Amino acid sequence: MKEMIKEWKHIFKLDPDRELTDEALDAVCMSGSDAIMIGGSSGVTYDNTVDLLSRVRRYELPCVQEISDLEAVVPGFDLYMVPMVLNAQDTRWITGQHQAAIEQFGYMIPWELIVCEGYIVLNPDSTVARLTSPNTDLEAEGVAAYVQVADRLMNLPVVYIEYSGTFGEMEKVEAARHAAFQSQLFYGGGIVDYDTAAQAAKAAHTIVVGNAVYYDLPSALATVQAVKPGENKQTG
Numbered sequence: 730m731k732e733m734i735k736e737w738k739h740i741f742k743l744d745p746d747r748e749l750t751d752e753a754l755d756a757v758c759m760s761g762s763d764a765i766m767i768g769g770s771s772g773v774t775y776d777n778t779v780d781l782l783s784r785v786r787r788y789e790l791p792c793v794q795e796i797s798d799l800e801a802v803v804p805g806f807d808l809y810m811v812p813m814v815l816n817a818q819d820t821r822w823i824t825g826q827h828q829a830a831i832e833q834f835g836y837m838i839p840w841e842l843i844v845c846e847g848y849i850v851l852n853p854d855s856t857v858a859r860l861t862s863p864n865t866d867l868e869a870e871g872v873a874a875y876v877q878v879a880d881r882l883m884n885l886p887v888v889y890i891e892y893s894g895t896f897g898e899m900e901k902v903e904a905a906r907h908a909a910f911q912s913q914l915f916y917g918g919g920i921v922d923y924d925t926a927a928q929a930a931k932a933a934h935t936i937v938v939g940n941a942v943y944y945d946l947p948s949a950l951a952t953v954q955a956v957k958p959g960e961n962k963q964t965g
């Protein structure tokens with residue numbers, strides 16, 4: 730199951746705390762994207778997650794949960810992505826929450842479905858940055874060094890360059906990809922249309938599109954075309 734991540738070029742990240750019509754969800758799930766990731770950094774609950782999971786389950790594509798709050802973990806996802814914010818200055822977001830979760834629920838954790846993501850948070854104005862207090866003052870070399878911490882020292886399957894809410898500096902993302910040895914490099918933040926998706930897809934292995942789904946759906950759908958031309962399952 731975990732191996733499928735290596736094949737993913739495009740992911741839509743859906744926020745259970747936001748409204749999405751059935752028509753919009755249908756367009757997202759039939760777009761040709763490789764997977765749906767459900768999560769957000771605030772307002773995620775068990776109930777809104779179950780609701781969104783059950784709606785996405787009408788479609789064939791894989792659906793994974795990105796855990797940001799233990800109370801909202803819902804059985805039935807294909808995989809569980811566990812973020813570890815490598816550049817957080819508050820260690821709760823590197824290992825603290827994780828240690829507490831494992832102490833509490835260790836016996837029931839389906840390890841075969843758990844995928845750890847080494848996050849590098851680079852937009853200081855994002856919700857996730859306000860939560861985790863990351864050191865965002867990093868040049869490309871500094872970002873690449875974090876990638877190697879995640880990849881070479883910690884053997885993490887995924888490294889996630891996170892610019893949530895704004896389009897990032899692609900030189901830093903390129904440097905991150907060059908530094909990756911076995912980790913899959915995810916990039917997310919400010920991918921809003923075909924052009925931004927094409928730029929990000931050149932720099933990273935996998936691109937993640939979030940907010941655009943809610944602000945401008947047609948442009949969000951065009952991000953899939955930038956990565957995999959001609960794959961919309963509705964239009965054939």
Ligand SMILES: CC(C)=CCC/C(C)=C/CC/C(C)=C/CC/C(C)=C/CC/C(C)=C/CC/C(C)=C/CC/C(C)=C/COP(=O)(O)OP(=O)(O)O
Pocket residue numbers: 744768769770771795796797798799802803804805809811812813814822823826827828830831834837838839843848855856857860861891893894939940
């Ligand atoms: C049945 C079953 C599956 C049981 C599971 C058992 C279990 C409890 C497993 C847990 C294993 C484990 C070790 C869990 C860790 C728990 C935990 C809470 C860890 C902390 C994770 C963390 C670092 C969160 C910080 C925030 C973060 C990085 C969130 C990721 C998502 C994100 C960045 C979304 C973007 O946010 P958005 O809301 O879009 O923000 P904007 O406003 O900027 O757009």
Ligand SMILES: O=P(O)(O)OC[C@@H](O)CO
Pocket residue numbers: 742891892893894895916917918919920937938939940941
């Ligand atoms: O919402 P956007 O800016 O597209 O970012 C996507 C994702 O990286 C958020 O965790």
Ligand SMILES: [Mg+2]
Pocket residue numbers: 744893894939940
């Ligand atoms: Mg968001």
